[in-house]
Amino acid sequence: MYASLLMLNLGPGMRLAGEKLADQFAAILKTLKGFK
Structure with a gap:
């Protein structure tokens, strides 16, 4: 599982x-593989 935070x-x-x-x-981000 990966998480991304952008501030x-x-x-x-x-x-x-x-x-x-x-x-x-x-x-x-929605186009990236595995993004939900």
């Missing part, structure tokens, strides 16, 4: 940009 520190007012980054990483 980003963003400045004030950067929530929308952070959510877009999280969506991009989630899409990439």
Whole structure:
């Protein structure tokens, strides 16, 4: 079993940009073998 944790520190007012980054990483991770 593998686990992955990604933390980003963003400045004030950067929530929308952070959510877009999280969506991009989630899409990439879902393509990896063994990801659930």
